[in-house]
Amino acid sequence: MFPQMGNRNTDLPLSVIRHYLNTGDSIRKTAERWKIHYTTVFKWLKRYKKEGEIGFLSTYHRPWNRTKNLTERKIVMLKERDPRLTVRKAQEILRNEGIMISLKGIWNTWRRYGCAGFDKSRLDSVITKCIPWSKEAEKKYNQARWLFEAGNVAEAAEILNSIPSLPENDLINQIPDQYLSLQRRIEKYIQLFKKIPLPEYISKMESIYNECVRNELYFSLLKIGILQGGALSFLGERKAFSAKIKELTDILKPRGNYFSYLLFLFKYIVLIGQGIAKVRLFDYNGGYRIIKQCQELMRHRKYLPAEFMALLGTVYTWVQDYRRAEYWFLKALNSAPQNEKSKYEGLLSIIIWHKGEYKKVNVFKKTELQKWGDRATSLFFEAVNSLIDGKPESAIALSTDSLKFAKREQLNDVVSGVYLIIASAHSTLGRKEEAIKNLKGIYYFSQRSRHWGKIISLVVSNPPEEKLIKIVNGNFLPLVKIAALLRIGNYRRAFALAKRKYLIPDFLLLVPFFPELVISNIEKGKLLGVPKTMLRLPVFNRAVLVYNLRFLGKLVVYRNEEHLKINLRPKDVAFLIHFALRADSPGKKVLVDDFCYNFWPGSSNAFSNLSHLLVRIRRALKLPGHLLEVLRIGGDSYLVNQGIYFVNDYSEFGHFLKSAKAFMEVGKWEFGFEHFLMAFKLFRGEPFKRNFDEWSLNMRFRILNELENEAIIFARAFLEHGDKRDVKKVLEKVLKIIPDSKEISSLLTLISNQIL
Structure with missing residues (x-):
């Protein structure tokens, strides 16, 4: 991009001076040796004594016919104080x-100072990208880099x-x-936009x-203001963002019968900002009006950069x-x-995803989301895909994981969407009460979200x-x-609107909250849009069984939300939980040998014992025999889940903990505290207390170890940020389950002393 530091104009004087200093030759002899006039050697030596080697690095000389510095400054300040100014008006x-001064002289001055002459093929909101390199900027930049690398930071600066105007560079x-x-x-x-924390x-x-x-x-205000507005938008600061866009709009507002065409870049980006501001303030029709103005502005341009087309597409997504x-x-x-091109392919892949054409694109590999570190958004897409594929438990796990990656500026939208x-996943499993409870718990975030708040209120209430x-x-x-x-x-009208606006996945996310509409349309033979993978879920198929196993304490079982009174042997309980954790949805299977080795090690009647155990479990759970079968697959025997969904409190414990830690990471301590309390509330006693097979012993150790560690993290974190009495109650509860925990005992003593 730049010329090499070493060139003849620089190397020759330095070589001559080094020869003179190192050999002891006279000035005349040195001049004869290098075939130059001795007065030239004398001038170079004088310059070297005054400036050192750096005096020979820059070969830039100010053109003889350039406007005087004072006049140049006046020309630049005219443009700075009134960005709307045209060349003729300035003259x-x-x-x-x-x-x-000529019109060309004014324009050249503005170009040198970054107020005109932008590279039309590279127009960008990051203005340094579209300022071309001048010879003066190149040569002085090379000189500054040499000084910086030599450790002379102040001189390099x-x-x-x-330099009048410096294009994009890494120095x-x-x-x-x-x-x-x-x-x-x-x-x-x-240049640092999106490269440092917002x-x-x-x-x-x-x-x-x-x-x-x-x-x-004011011209400089436009350069930085458009990026400052972008940062405020990313942070979700609606009022500050709208105020910033208004300030920039006022700067661009014509005050006379002139308006510079050089401001197209700024006017267009500010219009884009106005469109987003309208949407952020819930004026969607206003957003469309701004889009029309953008298109009108673009219509008069011969050349449009890809970035500007993509910006208009982005406002349409808003x-x-x-x-x-x-x-x-x-x-x-x-x-x-x-x-x-990869950036725009990524944007298109998101559109294809919204169209519902999931098999055509893997949105997570192609988009720029991962490059921006936006793992939260990509996990959100994956979670919706899992739900559409008929895997509600996977959807819950993925969406909860996305909270861990949510940045502070994304929190309201991410929490509401997650x-x-x-809630939608719980609804597909017939757990509507749990779903509504989840949504009511995030009222604070949903009301601050761009659009989820209104949607959630329509799901929770019945206006x-x-x-x-x-x-x-x-x-x-x-x-x-919709x-x-x-x-x-x-x-039918809701689906038609979703199809027209490419909102199919979003539509499918809402459908589980209104199962009666789907079932009614199925009965009429007129169902549109819902894939078969979702139709197999319990909420749409009442014959499907969902078992809720609460084993963080004595086992409690719910069958389709109805409590089952069961009396199973300890080994039967361990077997049921083992199978439910490994085969929690239809189609999953577990190798029969795994059960035999664990529950009947070394027994010659293991398979017979398993058959009797399955009979007892089917009877206790009121489970049709064909839903839990032993099948021979590829030479091995498997116990296959043929149509049951299992949910459990241990998975909920993990989800609550992830949410709690995500809230703590972004400083929302009160919500983190609340989710920790919900996690610990799930424990009713010691799990697997009467089970002594190897798998049960390992699971008990794993769960109790996790409980102890999380309780310690909770207590230490909330000694300052939470209610100490609530912390004390949690530790007392944990100590009852794990009475030999010394660290819990010491923390409990510490908190008790502080309360007193």
Whole structure:
């Protein structure tokens, strides 16, 4: 990208000077040796004594016909103080002040200082990407890099500060702020967008923004303001984001009969920001109006960069119109250079996912989500896919995992979306009460979410039909309208809207909350959109059995949410739990030999014992014999789950712990405390207390060890952030289950003393 440091103009003087210093030859003899005039050697020596080797590294010389520095500064400040200014209007103002300069002279000055002459093929919100390198910038940059690598940071910064406008580079990010001028700090933090934590980024940018306001540098305000607004949007700061976009809009607002075409980049990105701000403030029709303005602005451009097309597609995703978003992402993909195509392929794969064409694309491998570290969003997609594939337990596990990766700025949307998936998964297993309880527990987050709040309230409550009709015909996102249509009972119209807007997975996420609509349409033979994998789930097929095993204490069993009075032998209990944990859904199987080796080691009648045990379990669980069968597969015998779903409290314990720790990570201590309490509440006593087979002993040790460790983590974390009395109650409960735990005993003593 840059010329080599070593060139003839630099090497010759240094070689001559080194010869003179190292050999002891006179100036005249040295000049004869290098075939140059002796006065030249004299000048070089004088320059070397004054500046050292660095004086020969820069070969840049200011052109003789360039505008004077003072006039240049005045021209630049005209543009800074009024970004709307055109070249002709600037010339008129300068003439009135007695400064005569050509239009080309003004434009060239603006170009050198990064106010014009952007590379049209690389237009980007990160403005340093589209500023071309000038000869002056290249040469001074090379000189500064040489100094920086030699350890002269202050001198390197001084040379960088002398460059009128510095394009994107990796050197400026390594130089401390105190050495950099305001313009260099602006360029540095423009480049650091998405590369440092957003709260830190916003704080730094706000400081620079205020400095620009004090110095009336409004063009620079546009450069940093569009990225500051982007960071606020990512953080979910609706009001601050909207206020920032309004400030930038006011800067761009015409105040005379002139408006510079050079501001297309900023005007377009601010319009994109206005569209997102409208959606964030729940004005979706306003978002569409802004989209139309963007398209009108683009219509007059001969060349449109891929990034700008993708930005328009992104705004369409904010209003949940994925069909139109697909059109713009495709245009971006077709016009993008080869090295950038993967980004747009990733965006398109998300659209394909929303269309419901899951087999065509693996959204998690192709998208840029992983590169941005957005593991929370990719796990969210995977969880929805698992639910659609008829694997509710997997959906719950994946969605809970996504909380662990949620960043503070994503928390409201991620928590709301995750708990909607968990509630939907519980609903598919016929556990509607548990589902509603989950959703009510995250009211705080859902009301602060971009759109999940309204959807969750429609799922949890049952508003009057007049209100639902207003939502369907009003200024709301398509998914909110779909939820309202399902609540009204208009399944066909809800599906038609989901299909038209490419919201099929989202529609399928809501369907389990309204099973009567699906069952009614199945009976009429008119069902649309729900895959067979979901139709096999208990909520849509009442013949399917769901067993809820509560074994964190004495075993309690529920069959389709009804309590079963059972009296099983200890070995039968261990066997049932073992099988339920390993084969929790239809189609899963366990090798018969695994059971025989564990429960009847060395017995010649192990298979016969297993047969009798299965008879007792079928009888106790009121289980049809064909749902639990021993089959010969590939020369081995397997016990196969032929149509039962098992859920258990140990899995719930793990999910609550993951949620608690995720809330703690982002500073939501009260919610972390609440989820820890819910996790410990599941324990009613010592699990596997009367079981002595190898598997049961290992499981008891594993569960009690986990309980002890988590109780210690909980107590230490919430001694300062929680109610000590609640912490004490938890530790007392754990000590009853694990009476020989010395660490729990010492923590309990410590807390008791603090309370007293």
